[in-house]
Amino acid sequence: MEDMSQYPLELNGDDVPMVRFMNVSKRYGDLTVLDALNLDIQQSEMVTVIGPSGSGKTTVLRMLMTLEKINEGVIYVDGKPLTHMEKNGVLVPASDSYIRSVKGDIGMCFQHFNLFPHMTALQNCIEAPIHVLKMNKKEAIERAEDMLEMVGLADKKDQHPIRLSGGQQQRVAIARALCMRPKVMLLDEVTSALDPEVIGEVTNVIKKLVAEHNLTMLMVTHQMGFARDISDRVCFFFDGKIEEQGTPTALFDNPQRERTQQFLSAVKSAD
Amino acid sequence: MGSKKSLSLKPLKRIAMGPIVSIYEGIQSAIKSLLAALLSGVEVSGRVDNYLEFLAKFGDRLVDGAFITLEQALLAIIVAVIMATIFGVGRVSTSLLIRSISTTYIEFFRGTSLIVQLFWIFYVLPFFGVVLDPYPAGFIAVGLNLGAYGAEVVRGAIQAVPRGQYEAAYALNMSARLRMRRIIFPQAVVIMLPAWGNLLIELLKGTALVGLISVTDLMFQSRQIYSLSYAAIETFGTILIIYYLIARLLITPSMRALETRLSRNLKRS
Ligand SMILES: Nc1ncnc2c1ncn2[C@@H]1O[C@H](COP(=O)(O)OP(=O)(O)OP(=O)(O)O)[C@@H](O)[C@H]1O
Numbered sequence: 186m187e188d189m190s191q192y193p194l195e196l197n198g199d200d201v202p203m204v205r206f207m208n209v210s211k212r213y214g215d216l217t218v219l220d221a222l223n224l225d226i227q228q229s230e231m232v233t234v235i236g237p238s239g240s241g242k243t244t245v246l247r248m249l250m251t252l253e254k255i256n257e258g259v260i261y262v263d264g265k266p267l268t269h270m271e272k273n274g275v276l277v278p279a280s281d282s283y284i285r286s287v288k289g290d291i292g293m294c295f296q297h298f299n300l301f302p303h304m305t306a307l308q309n310c311i312e313a314p315i316h317v318l319k320m321n322k323k324e325a326i327e328r329a330e331d332m333l334e335m336v337g338l339a340d341k342k343d344q345h346p347i348r349l350s351g352g353q354q355q356r357v358a359i360a361r362a363l364c365m366r367p368k369v370m371l372l373d374e375v376t377s378a379l380d381p382e383v384i385g386e387v388t389n390v391i392k393k394l395v396a397e398h399n400l401t402m403l404m405v406t407h408q409m410g411f412a413r414d415i416s417d418r419v420c421f422f423f424d425g426k427i428e429e430q431g432t433p434t435a436l437f438d439n440p441q442r443e444r445t446q447q448f449l450s451a452v453k454s455a456d
Numbered sequence: 457m458g459s460k461k462s463l464s465l466k467p468l469k470r471i472a473m474g475p476i477v478s479i480y481e482g483i484q485s486a487i488k489s490l491l492a493a494l495l496s497g498v499e500v501s502g503r504v505d506n507y508l509e510f511l512a513k514f515g516d517r518l519v520d521g522a523f524i525t526l527e528q529a530l531l532a533i534i535v536a537v538i539m540a541t542i543f544g545v546g547r548v549s550t551s552l553l554i555r556s557i558s559t560t561y562i563e564f565f566r567g568t569s570l571i572v573q574l575f576w577i578f579y580v581l582p583f584f585g586v587v588l589d590p591y592p593a594g595f596i597a598v599g600l601n602l603g604a605y606g607a608e609v610v611r612g613a614i615q616a617v618p619r620g621q622y623e624a625a626y627a628l629n630m631s632a633r634l635r636m637r638r639i640i641f642p643q644a645v646v647i648m649l650p651a652w653g654n655l656l657i658e659l660l661k662g663t664a665l666v667g668l669i670s671v672t673d674l675m676f677q678s679r680q681i682y683s684l685s686y687a688a689i690e691t692f693g694t695i696l697i698i699y700y701l702i703a704r705l706l707i708t709p710s711m712r713a714l715e716t717r718l719s720r721n722l723k724r725s
């Protein structure tokens with residue numbers, strides 16, 4: 186059994202990170218996918234995760250979205266524990282209702298968009314604000330229209346996903362997530378399923394988000410150029426651990442670790 | 457048939473609003489008048505010498521029977537859809553209790569035969585203080601039976617909705633109920649429709665048993681006509697065709713139309 190007393194009930198102080206992974210491990214049976222991960226993401230920071238396939242990048246995001254349960258450690262969001270809750274002065278695994286009360290701060294976009302196919306773009310965007318945040322419909326529509334405008338799809342609001350291109354669908358998905366006013370946005374390879382010619386329209390939206398919104402972002406991508414352009418920090422994952430991290434310039438131009446160098450040169454020669 | 461009066465009570469009439477009832481009765485009498493007009497020249501004697509005479513003599517009964525069969529089928533569909541939805545969703549509940557109840561219902565009604573269930577509901581339930589007229593007993597039995605098969609269809613369809621839909625709804629912080637109600641179930645409906653088309657035809661066939669507890673459906677009427685006329689080929693040939701026509705002209709096209717309507721925004725045209 187893990188000694189839970191090592192974990193604070195909440196994070197206090199001046200520089201509480203927006204997200205903290207503390208000793209987080211994830212296993213599937215015998216396979217350790219993440220091994221005692223420690224990672225802090227500051228308020229408004231844009232952190233990009235890169236690394237070879239199977240290194241655990243998606244798993245990190247899914248754990249933060251609580252789509253995966255963790256085996257050890259604690260994740261904190263905005264100072265509050267997410268995966269755990271306080272009971273009699275120690276942290277115990279969180280109940281579903283507790284998790285729901287905290288994870289509202291987190292939004293996520295997926296590789297395959299996952300728009301609701303039976304709803305129009307606008308309906309996709311107002312569904313959760315109305316039914317989860319209990320926003321009134323008029324307000325929700327206004328907000329959704331603003332967000333669709335922001336991603337450049339104001340004119341497509343009444344289209345169903347099937348009539349949108351992949352790039353448009355992904356932009357709707359971003360707008361949909363933003364309508365919930367998350368503090369943290371998770372983006373898992375949001376351009377990987379797209380045709381090369383529409384990747385730009387999605388990356389431009391993300392750049393705009395970074396520039397104009399006060400969001401904390403954690404993004405997995407295979408596009409090194411894009412990662413370099415917009416990240417505050419890049420984490421290179423290898424085998425369930427952060428092998429190396431740093432500013433884009435430091436990591437891309439002057440990688441210290443051999444595995445990072447190998448990975449980057451392999452990616453470069455593939456381009 | 458002395459008891460016939462009390463059997464002809466039509467819940468459909470009581471449930472539905474006036475206009476619908478008048479349209480319904482209008483159609484029924486229109487079909488009878490049409491039949492009468494077509495057969496106006498036909499002599500009806502004591503014996504049945506040819507098919508036209510057969511129709512002239514028993515046409516009204518067949519029409520009555522067909523409409524009772526339609527009513528039974530329609531009411532059974534309502535019961536089946538409600539049961540299938542409740543227990544199909546129950547099968548994927550996170551609560552072990554709800555899952556067990558649903559499994560029990562499904563297992564029971566799929567594991568025993570419709571005719572036995574029909575007799576239980578009509579002959580055995582009275583011993584437990586539940587007395588049902590033949591008419592409601594009939595469609596309830598058929599509805600409960602097909603509802604169990606339907607529940608498995610509903611469960612299968614829910615599980616066939618891509619996992620990404622659940623994940624997206626979860627990431628938007630929707631509660632389990634909201635996810636089911638607004639995201640998963642509406643998509644499952646589209647997936648399950650073709651299977652329901654088959655189930656409803658099964659259900660229609662199942663209603664042929666309600667005559668055994670003396671609901672005056674098509675099967676019941678045909679057995680009466682047969683015992684009066686001994687015209688086996690005419691009698692059972694006609695109802696065969698009527699059952700087939702109900703299935704192919706009413707059920708199949710309705711389901712197709714529903715499928716087209718519900719999937720019109722899901723498929724590129
Ligand atoms: N549900 C699961 N059951 C078993 N193993 C899993 C499961 N999900 C992921 N894994 C394993 O965990 C490891 C990390 O997976 P993850 O999806 O996080 O990798 P990734 O870095 O995102 O890879 P990619 O770049 O291919 O998306 C892989 O070895 C994968 O096979």
Ligand SMILES: [Mg+2]
Nearest residue numbers: 242243244374
């Ligand atoms: Mg991945």
